[in-house]
Amino acid sequence: MRRTLSFLAVAFISLNTFSQTRETFVNNIVQEVNANSKLESLAHELVDVIGPRLVGTPQIKQANDWVIKKYAALGIPAANQQYGTWRSWQRGITHIDMIAPRVKTLEGMQLAWSPSTNGKTLTGQTIVIPESVTDSASLVKWLPKARGKFVLISPEPATGIPFATWDEFGFKDNYKRISAIDSTRNAHAQQRLLQTGRSAFFRMLDRSGAFGLLSMYWSRGYGVNKIFSAYTKNIPVVDIALEDYGLLYRLTQSGNTPTISLKADSKELGTAPVYNTIATLKGSTKPEEYIVLSAHLDSWDGATGATDNGTGTILMMEVMRLLKKYYPNPKRTIIAGHWNSEEQGLNGSRAFVADHPEIVKNIQAVFNQDNGTGRISFISGQGFKNASAYFNRWLEPVPDSIRSHIQTTFPGIPGGGGSDHAAFVAASAPAFMLGSNSWNYGTYTWHTNRDTYDKIVFDEVKKNVILVAILAYMASEDPERTPHAFETLPINERTGKPHVVPEVRAPERNGGFD
Structure with missing residues (x-):
């Protein structure tokens, strides 16, 4: 009995000491x-x-x-x-400007591990991959047109307003309409990648003689794009802010084809x-x-x-x-x-x-x-x-x-x-x-x-x-x-x-x- 009581007393003291120590620790x-x-x-x-x-x-x-x-x-x-x-790769300065049909400095940056422009400033027009390009065969036939140009590879943005804002302030039919346009354009782009094969798609563009690829991965909020890695080994890939990417796309499609200049510095460090x-x-x-x-x-x-x-x-x-x-x-x-x-x-x-x-x-x-x-x-x-x-x-x-x-x-x-x-x-x-x-x-x-x-x-x-x-x-x-x-x-x-x-x-x- 004495041993049991003694053990319980020690256990109680130990538990009480831990409780006090714990309380002191938390307060500190x-x-x-x-x-x-x-x-x-x-x-x-x-x-x-x-x-x-x-x-x-x-x-x-x-x-x-x-x-x-x-x-x-x-x-x-x-x-x-x-x-x-x-x-090992090190990012450098990316500078991209539209110089025709008017002058505007564009918001853009190289994707991670993108090739550089090798110290040069490249100047050329933009081009959009037409909807008729749906698979490897049609891409191969179109590729010569990309030589010496900057290829816009993402779909045209349907809106620059976050969809949550459309849902909050717009009429429901307008919200549904803009959502449907966005979904259709993205689905078409994904289907083309699927039919061509993602690796083959970028490999062919990389070898096409294009000056570079311009992409836009909007994060569906004001001013935000997601920035991941490049898909090429020879030509630079530059992410363009939604507002500027939409501008380039619309001008290209309307026949007012932009001319842009790009200098993208980065270093391969082995x-x-x-x-x-x-x-x-x-x-x-x-x-x-x-x-x-x-x-x-x-x-x-x-x-x-x-x-x-x-x-x-x-x-x-x-x-x-x-x-x-x-x-x-x-x-x-x-x-x-x-x-x-x-x-x-x-x-x-x-x-x-x-x-x-x-x-x-x-x-x-x-x-x-x-x-x-x-x-x-x-x-x-x-x-x-x-x-x-x-x-x-x-x-x-x-x-x-x-x-x-x-x-x-x-x-x-x-x-x-x-x-x-x-x-x-x-x-x-x-x-x-x-x-x-x-x-x-x-x-x-x-x-x-x-x-x-x-x-x-x-x-x-x-x-x-x-x-x-x-x-x-x-x-x-x-x-x-x-x-x-x-x-x-x-x-x-x-x-x-x-x-x-x-x-x-x-x-x-x-x-x-x-």
Whole structure:
């Protein structure tokens, strides 16, 4: 009896001590974030000074080294881990002007990995691929007309007004009409690519003697285009803003054919090593078990990658700073993984999973953030067994002003892609996407030419810092291990069968040359 009472007393004291320690930790985190946040300076240095971080470019290596330097100043060990190589390319200045039938400087930029104009300014007229070109045979017959011209390869925009605005202010029949025109034009363009074969289509244009290709990938918001990679090896591909692209298209079609001049500088730099940057707070009592704070460091380079994924990067860096200050001896080892080449297929995180099975098998939790500047408002259990029990336990000390906005879904469905948590989910490691609320992310900043510092809502990111710091602390302190197993998954309505766990996929370790 005495032994039982003694044991219960010790257990009560330990629980009470943990509760007091937890409360102190949460209070310290909240006060530090509100009074001494480093988010704005981190964002300025990463987003404004370093800028876009396309895989293989000098800027992504500069970002890798910057992350190490910032951690070193905090006394946190960090290192670059090479996992492969990539085609190295550096963006230069793009200048494009319409010089007839009137003079106008156009808004445009090379797509990533686009060939340059080799220091020259190319001057020529524009040409539209006619609707009669529907397959390889008709394209081959038309191609001689493209020689010495700039080819407009995207359909004519039906409108420059976002469709949500048409729906809000226009008559319903007008909204339906403009939507139908847009759908028809895009469907025709897609059908031509399908009939020709996407690779064959661009390969033939690339060898046609055209001066360059002009494209327009509107993101359906005012002033935003999505900027991805070029499709050619010989001639430049330039994305043109919707307003200017529509102008060129209409003038070309009306017989007032524009003459434009283009100078597009970029450099091929051969092959460069690519790295993940890993920072570590060593565990004190369970150092072989791991919490991973996950965010990709790379970006597309149409803008500066502020919300995709500068916000995720500075979030995890700030959390590590706070943990180092207020929780310097975590029970489990806490890793911050700053992944490379997420945008080309989760290559950095997939490489980490492949190269570190000893870590992956002992992961307690992965917390990944990668969808904009908004406060975290949705968390799925990703199908993991008992996720509801332990995640709700970890959320318990989160201030209600933050926790009340979070919707959780358990058991959830395993993520098959989209962001780096999926690389860990496929390997049966409990990994969770911390989904942010919208702030029109999909339209205005996701992979666009407007993903810049001014789109960051720092008050929202501060809330995310508090949340992730508490989750990391609670996962580290939890006396129980999280199971690396899945619940019986719900039925996939499309197939009528249960959802399945995605297969582990190998990373691309020598990319960018296709």
